[in-house]
Amino acid sequence: MKNAILVPTDFSDNAWTAVIYAAHYAAKHNWQLHLLHTYHEFSNARAGIKFTEEVRTSMSETATQNMEKLETDLRVQFPDLVFTSACMLGDLSKTVLDLLQTDQYNFLIMGTKGAGHIKSATIGSNTFELIKKSPIGVLAVPQNYQHFKLEKIGLLTNFKESEAQLLRSFTARIQATLDLVLLHVTEKEESPALTDVEFWKEQIVQRFPIKNIDYCEKNAVYRLDYNMPIPKCIDWMIEKTQVDLLLVAYSRKSFFAQLFSRSLTKSIAHNLLIPTFFLRNDIKV
Template sequence: MKKTILIPTDFSDNAYSAAIYAANLAAEKKWALHIYHTYTSSSATFSPEELTEELANSELLKADQLILEFAEKLATQFPTVSIAHTCERGLLTEYLPKFARQEQFALIVMGTKGKTANHSVLVGSNTYSITEKSPIPVLAIPLGYETPTVKEVGLLTNFKDEELTVLHDFTGLFGNSYRLNLLHVKDTSVSSMEVDDRLDLWKYSIEKNENFTDLEVAVYPLIKEFEALDTVPEVINELITTLSLDLLLVTKTRKTFFNKLFNKSVSKELSLKLIIPTFFSKTN
């Protein structure tokens, strides 16, 4: 069965930019697309200013009309890509994970911001909520990224087995013909020798399990006194910029590997501050 990318949308510019990214990826890999939208009673109807005589006599809801226009616009730009769509009433964070359980869906690609904080269903916190519930991997795309580039990939690591899972999921979809950078943010209370030893062993384990031949290690000390880099996400974003990464892999856990330092979810923080496309592992 052909792999299909599931694209949730709220019809914002960011959602369309993410859809372009997904369509380029689908065209490259000969996959299909499925656009998905959920609506509420308040968002389903046309305003008086929008209501024409033709619409007044139609059974189409506003959401139905918008998703048709969205799909047709995308199909015009990507005529070789098979595109389907679904529009249903409900909350995105509740309905999308259930809808994603269908066999053909391999990946969710979604934007990280939407129309406004009051009207969008794709703001950062909801992107994070989807990554927490989704039975398939989620690729979150910041505005401005429309062409998939996978040459320099970063994997946040703290030597957990879940990291092998997210890497396995990613390589299953994207292969392994890229440089993998292991990113470790080191607590200054831990000795450099101990970290180096663990990184060597972890690097060997990844090379053995995923057959990588191009793998680098980057360690960044977390110095809390640095006001410009005072949170883990800011340190990670600094690493992303320094290493010119194209894509970041994030392992979701209830207690992240930085919880002892900040008692926060790093994956949630990153979903609110993404600066490059970020791949989140599926929920078990």
């Protein structure tokens, strides 16, 4: 039975933000929390065997000490929370994907920026990599996010069935009735027909545990005197509707893939205003 949340950490402040956010989820639903830290094996052809072993031992001991401190800090804030931890040698993305095959996790929750900008395996870049590969999606938490509230969610929509799959996947996991806002970005000021919007709203209310449903749209504009690209439209709608969490169906051909194509870590770190749940649109639930 799925009753746990997996949270990778590199012991950075942003990873800690994700840990605390996940702990709120776990405490609310009486789930377990699994903390994971991975580190790469030291290898240098010019180094001697003794030196190599000393470095490996030091890396393992440092990881263990950092995890013990994280556990202590977490117990201070959540004394009744049941959680486990592991420090494992290996690649983060591969290790996480292997663990997700056990089918015991409700959510994979990650921060959006790692401990160092120059590292090749930061939490941020791995977050994007796992968004593309995770069978259960990724709930990404913005850096320095301080609030936990889950009453109103926003669904970024183009009125496609894959978005209904996304909504089903999320609501089935949390077993709660929420308010929903449909967020739609228009282009060339071509709004969908009101009858189409109302039909989609009615379909969602009939199929999912939704209390209230609203609709918000914003037109994307690309002009020298006024620039409102798709990411800014999304931010505008989030602030206007005050949703607590955003749902996004990921597709390689979507605006999301285009948005993060240049600088993955930087883009993810600087473009999330609120926690966002990403799920590949080819996953059937």
